[in-house]
Amino acid sequence: MLQNQIKEEKSLLQRGWWLILLIVLSLIVPFIITEFYLTILCEALVMSLLALSFNLLFGYMGQLSFGQAAFYGLGGYTVAMLMTKAQFNFWLSLIAGPVLAAIIGLIVGFFCVRLRGIYFAILTLAFGELIFFIVFKWHNFTGGDDGIQGVFPPEFLKSLISYYYFILIVFLLSAFILWKIIHSPFGQTIISMRENSERTEFLGINIARYQLIAFVIAAAFAGLAGAIWVPFYRSVAPSYLTWIKSGEPVMAAILGGPSLFFGPILGMFIMTFFHAWVLGFTVYWPVVMGALILVVIFFLPGGILGFIHEKVNQRRERLNQLMEK
């Protein structure tokens, strides 16, 4: 037992150093890269938050939500409408975004958590499209396909660098909270549901209730991602809520590795930067992305980070065996 504890602590330290390195790097990066790439980095961070919220359901609870962008869009629209139409304060609007997303998540989730597997996925897709169509068609209220323009952050956040730091702080805090949730007893419960929902139910867990809680948490963080993105982009459009947008966190998770916390983040970073880079040569981005996903699915079934993780573990085991000899 003691030996295992020592091993655990050691791996925590090993895990720690590259994380600290990444955070330090993210603090100094605005002074190294160009404005273009800093903008892309902001997008990658916001989309990574969306991917993390999605992966709470997909990677940890084992249910594929195909309507996550609806909550992202709702968060964005809440901020845009409160600020431009009701002249709300920026910070209050920012809080209202995830709150509204969570409330709608509660209503949508109430129906979705009764189903599992493909039916859950289809129902989330249907609800996502329903919310999209309401936003898209309700011209008087939401601006319809024009969207809403002129959403400005407060003066001190107007520069690219200051808003980058703002996004970074929100992202790090949210990622930390999600990490805590996943490693908490609640997290252990949804992981157990993924592994064997029948066994878990027969240990006294009301499966639908826990699915609903996870669904609301995921909706809130997706809403938060949308809420911080819109003032950065100064506008919001109905395309934020479409199923195509919902597909992005799905692809990011598969690309990076859904079984690891940092998998979807890596996936989203690759997708966002690759996208920006490929657009310099060709407009056929989906073809390139499709090929990339195919390669990962066929050759790295656990995702890129999943593959690396497996290799590192195998190597460590081999080293341990050698040491024992």
Next chain:
Amino acid sequence: MFLQTQGITKEFGKLRAVNNVTLEIKKGDIHAIIGPNGAGKSTYFNLVTGYHRATSGKVLFRDKEITNLPAYSRCNLGITRSFQITSIYPKLTVYESVLMGLLSHRKVTLNFFSSAKKFFKEEVWRTLEDVGLADQANTLGDSISHGDKKRLELAITLGTEPELLCLDEPTCGMSPEETDIAMSLIKKFSEERGLTILFTEHDMSVVFGIAKRISVLHQGTLIADGTPQEVRASEEVQKVYLGGSA
């Protein structure tokens, strides 16, 4: 009264799998349900644990009607079960699996910010040592042997600190040595933890080895209920087991 079923019946379409069974399970007993294949043992079991709902009749636990309660509520009242086809967590470690039962039973599953690994260390290790799986604590559920999986499921269910433990074919697929170990474990838990055990079993040596009370089902109907000696002496039981379905 501990557990009682009153005239419980379950129909699947035209098939009456369990027919009007009235039966009492006393606290502290090791109670076996036996019968030929298709006798309705598993169905009866599923009616008690909430896997199926009864077509008619009542299930009472500590004088409270639980006939229509969902499985998780019954578990929270103190009824836990194992499955005939071993139901464990293949990709969780043995330690994490046992922890899950405790997290659920001690009502901490709505804690969002403490580390799950900090909870109930002592209890998990004690349970693992009791069932003899402590040295495999960090192994994944699907990498241990079949007999160990059965023991793991037992350890998971013990995590919920049940009052009534229902075991569906606890020695199914085990080697004779593994069967012996499992039987002595069941006996031990019944004595040490004051557990009431209800189990189905096809291996008669197991049944007559540890059961204090035996109920015999045949074609969904209860045909005998009593001590092992009484059941062994029953003519009807002998007819069912020796003379086919006459």
